Amino acid sequence: MRFRESKNFSLTSISSEIQDFWSKNDVFSKSFNKKDSASFIFYEGPPSANGKPGIHHVMARTIKDAFCRYKTLKGYNVKRKAGWDTHGLPVELGVEKELGISKDDIGSKISVSEYNAACKKAVMKYTAEWESLTRQMGYWIDLSDPYVTYTPKYMETVWWLIKNISEKKLLYKGYTVQPYSPAAGTGLSSHELNQPGAYRDISDTSVIAQFKCLDGTLPVKLKNFYPFYFLAWTTTPWTLPSNTALTVGAKIEYSFVKTFNQYTKEKITVLLAKNLIEKVFSKNFYKIYNENELDLFKQSNTEIPYFILESFKGVDLENLKYERIWEEAPLPLDNPEHAFRVILGDFVTTEDGTGIVHTAPTFGADDYKAAKSAIPEVPPLQVLDSKGNKVPLVDLKGKFIDNIGLISGKYVKNEYYESDSMPDKSVDVEIAIKLKEQNLAFKVEKYSHSYPHCWRTDKPVLYYPMESWFIKISDLSERMFTLNNEINWKPKSTGEGRFGNWLKSANDWNLSRSRFWGVPLPIWSNEEGTEHKVIGSVEELINEINVSIEKGFMKSNPYSKFKVGDMSDDNYTNVDLHKDFVDDIVLCSEKSLPMKRETDIIDVWFESGSMPYAQIHYPFENKDLIDHKSNFPADFIAEGVDQTRGWFYTLHAISTIVFDSISYKNVVSNGLVLDKNGQKMSKRLGNAIDPFEMINSFGIDAVRWYMISNSNPWDNLKFDQEGVAEVKRKFFGTLQNIYSFFSLYANIDGFKNAETKIDIDKRPEIDRWILSELNSLIQKVDKDFDNYDLTPAARDINDFVQEKLSNWYVRLCRRRFWKGEYNSDKISAYQTLFECLLTISKLISPIAPFYSEYVFQSLNTVTRKDKAESVHLSNFPNYSSDIIDNNLENKINQVRNICSLALSIRKKEKIKVRQPLNKIIIPVKNEIEKNEIDDAKSQILSEVNVKSIEFLDNKNSLLIKELKPNFKLLGPKYGKIINDVAKKIKSLSNIEIEKLETASSLNIKVNETEVSISLEDVEINYKDIEGLSVASGNGQTIALDLSLNEQLINEGIAREIVNRVQNIRKNEGLEVTDKIEITIKNCDNLEKAIYDNLDYVIGETLAIKLYFSENLDAGDIIEFDNIKTRINIKKV
Secondary structure, eight states: OOOOOOSSOOHHHHHHHHHHHHHHHTHHHHHTOOTTOOBOOBOOOOOOTTSOOOHHHHHHHHHHHHHHHHHHHTTOBOOOEEEEOOOSHHHHHHHHHHHTOOGGGBTTTBOHHHHHHHHHHHTTTTHHHHHHHHHHTTOOOEEEEEEETTSHHHHHHHHHHHHHHHHTTOEEEEEEEEEEETTTTEEOOHHHHTSTTSEEEEEEEEEEEEEEBOGGGOOHHHHTTOSOEEEEEESOGGGGGGOOEEEEOTTOEEEEEEEEOTTTOOEEEEEEEGGGHHHHTOTTEEEOSOGGGGGGOOTTOSSEEEEEEEEEEGGGGTTOBBOOSOTTSOOOSSOGGGOSEEEEOTTOOSSSTTSEEEEOTTSOHHHHHHHHHSSSOOOOOOEEOTTSOEEOSBOTTSBBOSSSGGGTTOBSSGGGSOGGGOOSSOHHHHHHHHHHHTTOEEEEEEEEEEEEBOTTTOOBOEEEEEEEEEEOGGGTHHHHHHHHTTSEEESHHIIIIIIHHHHHTOOOEEOEEOOSSSOBOOEEEOTTSOOEEEOOSHHHHHHHHHHHHHTTSOSSOTTTTOOTTOOOHHHHTTOOOSHHHHTTOOEEOTTSOEEEEOSOEEOHHHHHHTHHHHTTTTTTSOHHHHHTSSSOSBSBEEEEGGGGGTHHHHHHHHHHHHHSSOSBSEEEEEOOEEOTTSOBOOTTTTOOOOHHHHHHHHOHHHHHHHHHHHSOTTSOEEOOHHHHHHHIIIIIHHHHHHHHHHHHHHHHHTOOSOSOOOOGGGSOHHHHHHHHHHHHHHHHHHHHHHTTOHHHHHHHHHHIIIIIIIIIIIHHHHHHHHSSOSOHHHHHHHHHHHHHHHHHHHHSTTTOHHHHHHHHHHHHHHHOOSOOSSGGGSOOOOOOTTTOOHHHHHHHHHHHHHHHHHHHHHHHHTOOTTSOEEEEEEEOSSHHHHHHHHHTHHHHHHHHTEEEEEEEOTTOOSSOEEEEEOHHHHHHHHGGGHHHHHHHHHTOOHHHHHHHHHHSEEEEEETTEEEEEEGGGEEEEEOOOTTEEEEEETTEEEEEEOOOOHHHHHHHHHHHHHHHHHHHHHHTTOOTTOOEEEEEEOOTTHHHHHHHTHHHHHHHHTEEEEEEESOOOSSEEEEETTEEEEEEEEEO
């Protein structure tokens, strides 16, 4: 059997072939069913199949797949259960758009049952695309038995968790001001509001409003200032009609100021924080020191004077009353006499605004708390709706109610309008204009600030008073923070910073969602809300229904076909726990009163965080998997950085509450995938990248390798198709060329790795070096993979393949493969290169699963040296410390560096490598260094294409050293005298520089100041001299002699001819062993150049004969330098 040879290299074709191989041999299943192997637990964060997969999903899945494959190679069974996230806003909003309805139409134009049926159908809309991506990108995940969040078993576990939390006294119902999305029609939790990108910089109309004080409550010491206005600043003018209080800081100092309103030019006295006067009275105002100067002001003046009067503490202002600012607004329903007064609040600061906070208890969390804390309590401004319920002035759509003046029936944010009906003036602007006209606006201007938006609709969020069910997270925040220290975060900064800081101040979790498609809250309450029952299982629900039937509240049990205790999937088809089923169930309270279900559904993030338990129907089935920790916590999870306050948080919160445990040990948080210019991808911008197009164009291995090697997973990736193409060409193209080179000559020589393995100490130095490098690579890659660091591992492999294996080892060893007898030296070369290729196939397999399999099968099918059926069923390579030779690596890498520097000179001077040069000059520090380089003399001469090496020691002054100051290090040290220090450094002699090199430091005097210079403070270079070109790098300096004589020029011509003949051989499809005759058309200097180097030309081209002809019409035209000729070859 021969090694596979392929002239047409296609990563896409390879992927298709390997995918068929895996399927045919059931390789994936075998990977997690190994006997006597420990388990490595991985949790899949479920995607939602109602949207198409994007290129960012390829990134996330590559990370997950790579570590799971690595752990498989390390001997673990890594089961990977797929899942589908099927509930939540994305599904509902998509269905509403498709059906042409709004949330308000559900229950009237379309029944809840019909709506949920549409959601269930839509949620798997793009399942085929997701499964196709999974297969094409080689993401090993078990799709045969996925967990699906809308199934009754999954939902039953979610109910059990809620009941468990309730039994711990951590579930409560509360009325608070909460983030609310009018566009989505539901409240939001604090972690949803803190998703990346939720807060956006916007420009809003801000108003400093004037609230006119009433004199009836004024103490004597303030009477002299009447009439006056409280100045309160707001960036949400639409909340002003709902104002019922002004909040001040008890210890803040407030000053009265006499001035003029800049819009009406009326003379006014205003009150604001003393520290903010200059900030508020900027631009059009100027300070005066004599009150009489106010009388000089004329209405035509553009500059307005102001005069500061007395100051008082905030506590002196408590309970002062003021006029309602929006006259069309009704009075509060409850205790209106306690409204429109000044209260105290400890959240008031003098950082912005006026130091007086406009307080609308219905639309601000701080406002609500301050109003509730006041004595007596400040009532919110509410009205009665058609059903007799107390509601704010803005409805749940974000629209003002009727009968409150010019703002009636208008949306509070322009973003809530349809694009074609958006008014020119927002409500904020209309309110500001009216207040200006009424002498109630002191200043109106645009203000840029950060404002929260709904994570699913991209519309602004409102803070709205709502009754919801909460989990008391605040009681557990310290425990959650402590447990977080047990988790290995990649990057660490996310766990300690973003996530850790979030846990420290975690708010209570708002569970309620006013939607339809999701897991219903399993809570039944009586009409007065004094009794509650939390249901934790289907069995419990059925038992409660039976009690309800006995009491006459229900006629029959809708789940009568369900057999309690039967955990089969067939039995669970007899129960549906969705809203359209359970809302009709009436239970019986302890006091024999009817109980109806709380109408909300559960936050979908709670569902996601329930997956460790719900995916296995815990505790109803598989109880031991959780209780005995055999499937909990996860050893590893990975998702995007947006999940830090999403899935990562909810997993951690639920496991802490219910099990007092972490739910994952290691987590990789990947950054965003942006376009090549750093812009977020979107269909609207036209910069979104289709993952399937990338896979078809470049092959998935190239895409995966590019994503991992380009930047650390947690950094944002600027995705550039040119980068993918480069990876395909440089990394995979190079690796394929190495394999093709090996297979070509191995087949010629009949190498099958059947010979006795040659001992490492009996192999040539270059073999020992590359095997040492290979084992060092194994050690580093294993360490990086084990530490969840993919990028450095990929980069090290990349460097080994391209620079060490291809550009050095294979290039220097070519003659060993295609020349000479099949002896121990050639066998050593084959064995060495075979071992490198087989090992590399295993090292790259976690990131490049298809091509690694291709190389592994191509090698192992012939040799059968590895007993594994697949590279992914093999063992991760073990490094041998006996083979690693650090001194040898350093020695060869120094030689590589010397050659690299020499080649850089050739490139700079535009001298081709095929043109021989006279000599390379290498300064050395000592005899040991000289001998090490001299040992590699033949390699250097060959690589650099020079005739000799000349060594220089410190006594030889042919090359003159010079120092370049490192200003970044020296600047902070020597400040004002840095220029003098730099000048002194540049003037140091060769002897002084040598002292610095020897001692690593040097003391010099600059302007009578003692200055100590270290090697890190400078860069040592060599000056170019005539006929030589110098290069330095990585602590090494070399020079090339650029002078050319006739002999060198002729040899260069001969080398060019050899190169052209080799290309013609290849183009004509000749085998590497074929002998040829060469005919060359003669031209000036060509014949002598070739005859001077005839043995070389004939030997390199396998030519039997070589002719010169004055007239040659056949063959290929050849041009280089000043030579133009024609070459014809003939196989003999």
